[in-house]
Amino acid sequence: MSDSANARAEAREPGPSSTNQVRGFVRVARLLAFGWLLHFKMLSQSAFDGFLAILWPLFFATVAFFVFRSGHASSALGPVALGAAVMGVWTATSVSASSALQRERRLGTLELLVAAPTSLALVLLPVTLATSSIGLYCIVATLLWARLLFGIHVPVAHPLPFALGIVGIVVTIGSLGFLMAVAFVRSRRAWAIGALTEYPVWLICGFLVPVSLLPGWVRPLSWVLGPTWGMRAIRDGAFGGGRPLLDVLVCFGLAAAYVAAGVLVLGTVIDSARRRATLSLT
Amino acid sequence: MSRHLRVFFVGGLISYRALFGFLSLWIFVPTLILTPIFQILLFAYIGRAAGARSDEFYVVGNAIQCSSVPCLFAMTQTIADERFYQTLGPILISPAGRLPVFLGRAVPVILNGAFVAAFALFAGGLILGVSFDGAAWARLVPVLCVATFSCTGLGLVNAALGLRIRETAVLSNVFVGLLLIFCGANVPLSALPAWMAEIGRGLPLTHAIEAARAVAAGGSLASVRGLLGRELLIGAIYSAAGFGLIRFLELQSRRHATLERA
Amino acid sequence: MAGAAVIEARELRRTYRTTTGVLRRRPLQVEAVRGVSFAVERGELFGLLGPNGAGKTTTIKMLITLLLPTSGSAHVLGLDVVKHAREVRQRIGYVFGGDRGLYERLSARDNLRYFAELYGVSGKAQRQRIDEVLELVGLAGREQERVEGYSRGMRQRLHIARGILHDPEVVFLDEPTIGVDPVGARELRQTIGELVRAGKTVLLTTHYMFEADALCDRIAVIARGRIVGEGTPSALKAGVAEGTVTEIEVFGVDNGAVDRLRAVPTVTAVTVEERDQKQLLVIQATGERELTAPLLAQLDGVEVGRVSSREPTLEDAYVALVGGDSG
Numbered sequence: 051m052s053d054s055a056n057a058r059a060e061a062r063e064p065g066p067s068s069t070n071q072v073r074g075f076v077r078v079a080r081l082l083a084f085g086w087l088l089h090f091k092m093l094s095q096s097a098f099d100g101f102l103a104i105l106w107p108l109f110f111a112t113v114a115f116f117v118f119r120s121g122h123a124s125s126a127l128g129p130v131a132l133g134a135a136v137m138g139v140w141t142a143t144s145v146s147a148s149s150a151l152q153r154e155r156r157l158g159t160l161e162l163l164v165a166a167p168t169s170l171a172l173v174l175l176p177v178t179l180a181t182s183s184i185g186l187y188c189i190v191a192t193l194l195w196a197r198l199l200f201g202i203h204v205p206v207a208h209p210l211p212f213a214l215g216i217v218g219i220v221v222t223i224g225s226l227g228f229l230m231a232v233a234f235v236r237s238r239r240a241w242a243i244g245a246l247t248e249y250p251v252w253l254i255c256g257f258l259v260p261v262s263l264l265p266g267w268v269r270p271l272s273w274v275l276g277p278t279w280g281m282r283a284i285r286d287g288a289f290g291g292g293r294p295l296l297d298v299l300v301c302f303g304l305a306a307a308y309v310a311a312g313v314l315v316l317g318t319v320i321d322s323a324r325r326r327a328t329l330s331l332t
Numbered sequence: 333m334s335r336h337l338r339v340f341f342v343g344g345l346i347s348y349r350a351l352f353g354f355l356s357l358w359i360f361v362p363t364l365i366l367t368p369i370f371q372i373l374l375f376a377y378i379g380r381a382a383g384a385r386s387d388e389f390y391v392v393g394n395a396i397q398c399s400s401v402p403c404l405f406a407m408t409q410t411i412a413d414e415r416f417y418q419t420l421g422p423i424l425i426s427p428a429g430r431l432p433v434f435l436g437r438a439v440p441v442i443l444n445g446a447f448v449a450a451f452a453l454f455a456g457g458l459i460l461g462v463s464f465d466g467a468a469w470a471r472l473v474p475v476l477c478v479a480t481f482s483c484t485g486l487g488l489v490n491a492a493l494g495l496r497i498r499e500t501a502v503l504s505n506v507f508v509g510l511l512l513i514f515c516g517a518n519v520p521l522s523a524l525p526a527w528m529a530e531i532g533r534g535l536p537l538t539h540a541i542e543a544a545r546a547v548a549a550g551g552s553l554a555s556v557r558g559l560l561g562r563e564l565l566i567g568a569i570y571s572a573a574g575f576g577l578i579r580f581l582e583l584q585s586r587r588h589a590t591l592e593r594a
Numbered sequence: 595m596a597g598a599a600v601i602e603a604r605e606l607r608r609t610y611r612t613t614t615g616v617l618r619r620r621p622l623q624v625e626a627v628r629g630v631s632f633a634v635e636r637g638e639l640f641g642l643l644g645p646n647g648a649g650k651t652t653t654i655k656m657l658i659t660l661l662l663p664t665s666g667s668a669h670v671l672g673l674d675v676v677k678h679a680r681e682v683r684q685r686i687g688y689v690f691g692g693d694r695g696l697y698e699r700l701s702a703r704d705n706l707r708y709f710a711e712l713y714g715v716s717g718k719a720q721r722q723r724i725d726e727v728l729e730l731v732g733l734a735g736r737e738q739e740r741v742e743g744y745s746r747g748m749r750q751r752l753h754i755a756r757g758i759l760h761d762p763e764v765v766f767l768d769e770p771t772i773g774v775d776p777v778g779a780r781e782l783r784q785t786i787g788e789l790v791r792a793g794k795t796v797l798l799t800t801h802y803m804f805e806a807d808a809l810c811d812r813i814a815v816i817a818r819g820r821i822v823g824e825g826t827p828s829a830l831k832a833g834v835a836e837g838t839v840t841e842i843e844v845f846g847v848d849n850g851a852v853d854r855l856r857a858v859p860t861v862t863a864v865t866v867e868e869r870d871q872k873q874l875l876v877i878q879a880t881g882e883r884e885l886t887a888p889l890l891a892q893l894d895g896v897e898v899g900r901v902s903s904r905e906p907t908l909e910d911a912y913v914a915l916v917g918g919d920s921g
Contacts, residue, residue, distance in 0.1 A: 073716075081711050088708050092699045102502050109509030113518050114378055120523040121382030158694025162756075165660055166712040167683035173712065246362040249370035259377040324662045 078172060085176030086183070093146070093184050103146075103184065104191045107138040111192050114258050115200045128204050129285050131196035133257035136281055138188020139223050140251050146181040147227025148234050148244030150174065170320060171313045175228050182224035189216065204288055211294035212287030218301035219280030225305035226276060229312040235319055256281050276304035364448050365455075368398035372456035375518050385520075387460045392548055393517035395456060396476065396541050399449035400483050400511050404504045406441040407487030408494045411578070434575060438484050445480030446473070464548055471547040478560050479540035482567030483511075486536050488574025495581050516541050536570060539563040598672060599633035600764055600795045601640070601657060605666035606630045608652050626652040628819035629666070634797055634812075639790045641810035642799040645916055649819040650799040654768050657797070658688045670764060684714070687757035687765040691772035693749060698742040702733060702752050705741060706759060713760035727755040731785055747778025754785060758794075765789055767798045771805060783809055807908050815915045823915040830911045837862070839906050840885055842875045843899030854892040858885070863914045872899060878906065878914050 094100065111134030118130050151174070154160040163173050196202040206212050230247075234240035253259060254268060255277040261269055272278045279301040286292030376390040450473065457463055464472065490507055494500035512518070514532040521529040521538070532538045540563045543556035553560075608627040627649040634640040642650050655661040657668050659679040668675045670682050697705055706724045715723055728734045731751040741749065750770055757765055767786065771779040786809060790796055800806055806813045807827045815823040815830070823830060847866070852875070855864045860879045867874040879885050886901055 077711075077714060077716075080717065084708065084711050088697070088700060088704060091704075092697060095699050102505055106505060106509060109512050112513050113375075116513075116519040116523060117375075117378055117384050118382040120519060121379070121384030126382065157697065158692070159697065161660055162688070162695055162709070163712070165658055165683060165688050166709070167680050167714065168712045242362050246366055246370075249367065249374045253370070253374045253377060258374075259381045263377060263381055 081168065081172055082176050082179075085173065086180050089177045089180035090183050093180055094187075100184065100187065103142045104138060104188050107134065107141050107188055108192060108195055110134070110137065110252075111195065112199075115196065115202070119200075127196075127200070127202045128289065130258055131193060131200075131202045131204055132284055132288060133281065134196065135189040135192035136185075136219055136277070136284065137252050137257050138192055139182055139185025139220060140255075140277065141248060142185040142188060143178065143182040143223050143227040144230075144244040144247050144251070145241045146184075146244075147178040147224070148230040149241035150177045150181070150227075150231045151235050152240055164320075169313075171228075171232075171309075171316050174231055174316070175225075175309065175312075178227035178231055179221065179224035182220045182227055185220060185223065186216075206288050207290040208287045208294065210287070211283055211298060214298045215280055215283030215285075215287050215294060215301070218283060218298045218305075219277055222276030222280055222301050222305040222308070225308040225312075229308045229315075232312040232316045232319065235316070236323065251275070251277065254278070274304070276301050276308070279304065364402055364444075365451060367401075368395065368448060368452035369456050369459070371398055372452060373459065376456075376460055379518075388457075388462045388548065389545065390518060391453060391457050391460060391462050392544050393541050395449045395452040396479050396537055396544060397511055397515060397517035398452050399445040399476070399480050400486075400508050400537065402448050403441055403445040403480055403483040404487045404490050404507055406444060407438065407484055408491040408500055408504055410437050410441070411488075411491035412494055412500060434488070434578075438488070438571075441487065442477065442480045442484050445483060446476040449476045449480065468548055468550070471551075471553050472544060474553065475540055475544045475547055475556070475560065478563050478567070479537055479544070482536035482540060482563050482570070485567040485570030485572075485574060488571050489577065490574075492574050492577035492581060495578065511535060511537055514538070534566070536563070536566055539566070599669075600636045600638075600671055601632075601634035601797055602669045603633070603653070603657065603666070604631050604668070606653060606656055606663050606668055607665045608649075608656060608661060609664045625819055627656070627663075630816065630819070630821055631666075632814045632821060632824060634795060636795055637790065637793060638811045639786070639796045639798065639809055641806040641813040642797065642816055643801065643803060643806040643813050643912065644799075644816035645801055648801075648816045648916075650801075650816055651768055653816070654766055654797070654799055658686060658766050659683055684760070685762055685764065687760070687762040689753045689757035689765065689767045689770055691750060691753075691769040691774075693746060693773075695753060696741045696749060696756075699740060701738050701740055702728075702744070702755075703737040705752065706737070706756060709756050710759050715760050723759060723761075727758055730758075730788065731755045732781065745778070747774045747782070750774055750778070750782055751785065754782070754789075758789065762794070764795045764797070767796060769799055769801070771800070771802065779805075803909055803912050815912060817916040823911070827908060830915075831906070831908050833911055837878060837880045837906055838883075838885065839904050839910050840877045840879070840889060841900075841902050841904070842877070842889065842893070843872055843901070844875055844893065845872045845897040845899065847873055847875065847893070847896050851893055851896055855889060858888050858892060860885070861889075863910075863917050865913055865917060876910070876913070878910055 111131075114130055114134055115127065118126050151160060154163060154177075164170060166173070193204060196204070230244060231240075234243060237243070254261075254264065254272050255275050256272060257277075261272045261278065264272065279297045282292060283294040283297035283301060286294040286297065372391055372394045375394050376387045379385050379387070379390050453464070453472070453476075486507065490500075490504055493503060497503055514524075514528060515535050515537040516532060517537070521532050524532065539559040543559040543563070546556050546559075547553065606627055607625070607629055610624045610626055612622050612624055630649070630653055632640075642653065644650050652661065656663050657670060657675060659675050659682050662676060671685055673682050673685075675682050697708070700708075703724065706727070707720065710720045710724060724737075725734070728737050731754050733748065733751055733755065736748070741752065744752065754767075754770065757767075770786065771782050774782060783805065786796065786798065798806075798810065810827065812826050813824070813830060814821050823833070825833075852864055852866060855861060855875070855877060858879075860881045860883065861877055862880060863876075863878045865876045867876065877885070877889060884903070886903065890898065890901070
């Protein structure tokens with residue numbers, strides 16, 4: 051067979067066989083990785099949106115630094131700087147992820163994504179992971195800001211848990227974003243609901259305020275949110291103490307739970323939407 | 333004179349309805365009601381964690397700072413809508429007299445902003461256990477109105493800049509963020525570096541926040557009249573600057589046909 | 595399975611529930627597709643021709659599994675579009691016209707790589723396949739450029755490339771040449787023709803009659819949600835061949851006069867075309883009889899310009915089919 055015929059033959063979906071399980075797994079991994087890369091590339095190029103996504107948390111970080119300085123709690127400035135750095139990851143995700151499907155609809159690509167023989171969950175997850183990865187720019191920007199303008203130095207006592215903590219928080223926030231995107235798939239005001247969660251998450255996940263300071267009934271909510279654990283891991287990785295690797299584990303575990311929940315909900319939502327034509331793909 | 337009044341009230345009312353008509357409940361409630369409360373809680377707890385100021389300090393400061401969102405966005409949206417619907421040109425050249433028209437557009441924004449601040453004060457305070465008696469409210473309400481009047485003046489400047497800049501939402505957000513830092517909502521001016529405090533004194537809301545705190549703690553309106561006076565002056569200056577800038581841009585656009593560009 | 599249709603639609607119906615009114619919203623049922631049936635054989639280029647709002651896009655969306663039919667059934671390659679949606683999606687390509695549907699900030703190649711992943715075009719074959727489709731649609735050499743710089747015609751070609759990446763047996767094209775300049779559109783049609791020559795089955799929707807005439811092996815004319823005519827282009831033309839078309843130029847005609855014209859015996863359709871200061875009345879009638887006199891009699895009092903008679907074309911067949919159905 052000619053090369054071209056080979057290529058075309060391979061291009062078609064192969065029939066069922068046992069080696070296809072491995073192939074399927076590889077395919078899923080490629081799809082997630084490639085989708086993530088493409089969307090990260092696209093989001094990174096949107097300069098003006100990015101500008102505000104980085105700048106907005108910086109306003110709040112600046113105020114927080116002043117408050118802690120004026121409160122003579124200067125020893126807390128390091129952890130606060132870390133917390134402020136991570137705030138940006140949530141900011142980058144909260145609005146962007148919940149309106150991910152709205153964005154695809156506007157681009158006209160949503161119906162192509164639904165018409166593809168790949169589950170929408172596999173298509174959507176890389177998108178929300180890309181939005182939370184944009185938060186990495188925020189982390190760098192905030193730590194630089196804290197260092198240059200406020201002289202706040204953040205040590206890294208244990209680099210591995212620290213790095214894992216950062217990866218963990220990006221992944222768990224991306225997964226939470228996935229759940230939100232799925233939950234708001236029908237709503238055109240999704241971005242507003244996403245925006246509403248910005249301050250509450252900053253507060254409840256212990257970015258700037260220790261969870262122990264929050265009212266008792268709020269704390270279970272904190273423990274159920276992955277970012278809380280990621281934050282702990284990052285802090286303990288930077289300043290030592292605690293059990294950061296365990297925190298990272300919980301962080302990833304919760305991320306997996308969010309994805310599973312999202313996949314479940316997405317299945318039922320799409321079914322009902324196709325029946326009642328409420329998914330308005332264009 | 334009565335013609336001007338009619339333009340002022342009727343025009344303003346219609347514009348207000350048009351403004352919030354497009355905003356569904358889903359955006360209105362979260363943005364203007366819930367977000368201010370969350371912001372108050374966030375900073376009150378930051379204050380507690382830092383061992384800085386009392387809850388009341390943050391409640392008053394943030395409630396007033398939050399009113400900057402509706403003031404800036406609503407004013408800018410009004411002007412942007414006029415431009416989008418291509419009515420800005422006609423308004424600016426109509427014989428109705430530009431000043432009453434624009435003031436009419438501003439009053440609903442001012443009142444709405446004051447309501448947002450008042451509600452945030454009430455609800456945020458309720459959650460944190462900070463309350464004000466009736467007498468304190470009677471003194472606070474006028475201070476809130478002065479605050480939002482002043483901030484709406486900044487909104488006019490923002491709106492004018494928005495006629496030239498495409499990304500008006502970014503600009504509005506930047507102003508809100510700057511106010512958060514500089515106007516003493518969370519950090520008293522005395523705790524800021526001198527140059528930052530100077531900037532703060534030139535911005536709206538700063539004096540009103542100081543006045544509101546004094547009045548909430550029991551001070552009389554008379555005792556804060558200096559602060560209120562300065563706030564009104566700042567508001568007037570920003571309003572005049574914004575108004576002037578819009579007129580200037582209108583003149584420019586007649587030469588370059590840019591005003592109606594969507 | 596010799597003889598089995600590749601695409602089969604049986605009594606497809608699709609109703610939308612929408613609301614009307616601004617203050618007090620009332621529910622409204624819109625029947626977009628009202629019992630559409632047709633079959634497409636392997637290797638055919640089948641056209642679904644109709645004016646805007648006829649139900650073409652709704653029909654095609656039901657066939658490509660994006661919409662569930664309210665009633666009726668459809669099969670593609672023997673697979674039920676409702677029950678076996680994923681299997682259907684693996685074997686079909688979907689291309690629609692217009693500017694949207696591509697990631698503007700990415701290059702054409704990146705767009706294709708993304709969709710190749712979505713359609714399971716495996717790693718090794720991917721690069722080669724992408725090169726092939728770029729060559730086929732004539733975009734080779736421009737694939738590294740960002741889509742946002744592409745013209746409408748180029749975007750359309752990229753859409754087609756995307757649609758055939760996974761080498762589907764059946765390709766659905768929804769108004770592929772809409773908004774494309776005439777030269778670009780001609781090139782697109784050539785590409786579409788090549789798809790069929792490569793052995794694919796193609797279903798094309800369009801409202802350009804000459805396009806359907808030039809490209810399609812068979813056409814189904816759809817109007818107001820129903821098929822009002824079906825057959826090869828020549829058969830459709832033959833349907834109006836025994837007849838005449840009279841064209842009368844008038845200056846200001848009222849609806850009453852048009853209705854009277856319709857009432858003249860053997861007249862099948864009357865259309866009014868606006869041409870600056872005047873209108874052109876196009877009257878189709880069966881039979882060979884010269885109709886000028888009875889027609890002009892109905893236009894008493896109306897200022898009349900040129901009058902001419904001619905043989906019908908496919909356009910007239912189309913207008914008759916589409917305009918004639920009052921349902």
